[in-house]
Each structure stands twice: as structure tokens, then as C-alpha cells.
Amino acid sequence: MTFVVTDNCIKCKYMDCVEVCPVDCFYEGENMLVINPDECIDCGVCEPECPAEAILADTQPGLESWLKLNAEYAATWPNIAIKHEQPADAKAFDGIANKLEQYFSPNPGHGG
Numbered sequence: 343m344t345f346v347v348t349d350n351c352i353k354c355k356y357m358d359c360v361e362v363c364p365v366d367c368f369y370e371g372e373n374m375l376v377i378n379p380d381e382c383i384d385c386g387v388c389e390p391e392c393p394a395e396a397i398l399a400d401t402q403p404g405l406e407s408w409l410k411l412n413a414e415y416a417a418t419w420p421n422i423a424i425k426h427e428q429p430a431d432a433k434a435f436d437g438i439a440n441k442l443e444q445y446f447s448p449n450p451g452h453g454g
Contacts, residue, residue, distance in 0.1 A: 344379040344400050345389060346408045351375055351396035352445050353435035357425040359388035359397060369419040370451030373429070378416035379409060394436050420453025 351374040359375070360368050367381035368388075377388075379400070389397045400409050435441065 343384050344382040344409070345377055345384065345386065345397050346379070346400050346405055346412045347374065347376050348396050348398055348405070348408045349439075349441050350394040350436065351392075352441040353429060353438075354394045354396065354432045356393050356428045356432060357422070358391040358393060360422055361425045362387045362391050363423075366421060366423040367416075368422050369416040370422040370453050371415055371419050372447040372449040372451050373445065374447075375422065375451075376412040376415045376419065379413050381416075415448070419450045422451070422453050424454045426452075426454065 353373050355374055357375065364385060364387070365381055365383050367378045367383075368375050369378060377397070386399070389399070398405060398408075435445070
């Protein structure tokens, strides 16, 4: 089992999860975070810290595509271990459905 970052992180990117991760397995894209499934130790401390409820255990049905996306972008985006400010418009995007097709950016973030 591992945890994965899902759709609601896109354009929210609150980063509260980054502060509590004991193994620094988060990677930063331009407008979302992902978890490296090979580094995640399945501790679960990140899940309740996400205000957008975008982090889920990969054992939940229908998350296969999110597991693949997390693994793919964790391999190319920079690692992040320090919380930065969320986007100014994060609250406006929190809860919007189907953000992947409309808002996802494959570009890397700054890391840190």
C-alpha cells in the first residue's frame, strides 16, 4: 500500500502534508504535489493533514490512474520537504471536480 495525491490537489497545493512526511516522499509540480510510491512508508500521517482531502490510500477503488500519475511525475519533479505558501486562489479551486483534464500542468515546481 501507498498513499497517492489525487485530483483535488490540482491548483490547491496546500502543502501541509509536506511538513509531516517523515521520509520526504513528496514531489512538486507547478500546480500540484505527488507522492513517490516507492519512497512512501505507508504511515498515513499526510492524509489527515490535507485540507483539500486530496491524499488517499491506493487501496481505495479507482485510484490506479492516480498511482501511475504520482509515480510518473515523482520521477521528474523536484523533491519538496519544506512547506511553501499555497496559491493565492487555492480556496477557489478546492472541491472543483475533474481538474485533471482542465488544469493539470506537467511542469515541475520549485522544490525545496
